[in-house]
Amino acid sequence: MRMPRLLMLALAWLLSMGSWADTIGVVIPQDTVLTRSFVEALASRMPADRLEVHVLGIPQVPDSASLLVTMGQEALQWRLAQSSQIPTIATYVTLDGLRELHDSVRPSSVQILLASAKPDRQLRLAQLLIPHMNTAGLLFSEQQQWQQRFWQAAAARQGVTLYARGVAHADELPRRLSDVLNQSDVLVGLDDPALYNAENLKTLLLTSYARRRVLIGPSAPFIAAGSLSTTYSTPENMAESVIAAWRQPWKPAAIRYPEQFSVLSNDQVAHSLGLPPPDDGELMRRILAMEQTR
Incomplete structure (x- = not known):
């Protein structure tokens, strides 16, 4: 007769453990392949917690949530308009979007995980792919000139010379691009939709590869x-980075890049330029090792 009692005690213990689980509210702009992949990645890495997914503008997120995770610019703006003090990690916010939040007051309860590529990682990647690279070229629009200081700091840390030029008007792009390409070993694109868009892509690529x-x-x-x-960060990378940020001591109003990332390359482009096919996994591991030794 003791076995049923032991089973009942074990069941009671398991149920009490469930009561300790955190409730994680995830606020998404809409149901897409990306949002589903991210939520699934988050759920698989937090099996002991309960995830409640809310589409922006439909239900309200309960105040009982231990953590809010927002996806994208609109969800972050919604969160900043709330008076809630629930710890929040805003994901999939770009540097371009961050500029739009310049005048917004960010409470200490909100951290931001950027979706834009980290400048240090992009420069390290360029160094690994182009071993004799000394100068990295950078183009930026007037709206994104404020990003230049991040790239200058990253270039100094990586021992790279940065040759940067602004593009005030669309008709200046060919001339500015030629100037940058003539003075640098590689063109590094930044998060600047005014320049790096479908309309300018042909000019950027053909002019670069012609040189x-x-x-x-x-x-x-x-x-x-x-x-x-x-x-870049996959949904899995972003989910792992959210969990890492949540488990670390809270950094009030912090803006950071995801700790986890991946590398994606175009083998055909490498072949056409006479470069060896990139090993994306090895490139990621080498960049990560460089970060961990600093």
């Missing part, structure tokens, strides 16, 4: 279009 210069970045969608390589 035997590669384009690094600015993001994963550009790889299929003809960029050589980039660092």
Whole structure:
């Protein structure tokens, strides 16, 4: 008769453990392949916690949540309009989007995980792919000139010379691009939709490759279009980085890049430029090792 009692005690213990689980509210802009992949990745890595997914503008997130995770610019803006003090990690916010939040007051309860590629990683990637690279070229629009200081600091840390030029108007792009390519070993794209868009892509790629210069970045969608390589964060990388940020001592109002990342390259572009096919996994491991030794 003792066995049923032991089973009942064990069941009671398991049920009490469940009561300790955190409730994680995930606020998404809409139901997409990306949002589903991210939520699934988050759920698989937090099996003891309960995830409640809320589509922006439909239900309200309960105040009982231990953590809020927002996806994208609109969800972050929604969160900043709330008076709640629930710890929040805002994901999939770009540097371009961050500029739009310049005048917003960010409470200490909100941290931001950027979706834009980290400048240090992009420059390290360029160094690994182009071993004799000394100068990295950078183009930026007037709206994104404020990003230049991040790249200058990253270039100094990596021992790279940065040759940067601004593009005030669209008709200046060919001339500024030629200037940058003539003075640098590689063109590194930044998160600047005014320049790096479908309309300018042909000019950027054809002009660069005509001068035997590669384009690094600015993001994963550009790889299929003809960029050589980039660092980026998959939904799994972003989920792991959310968990890491949540488990670490809270950093009030912090803006950071995901700790986990991946590398994506275009083998065909590498071949056409006479470069060896990139090993994305090895490139990621080498960049990560460099970060961990600093």
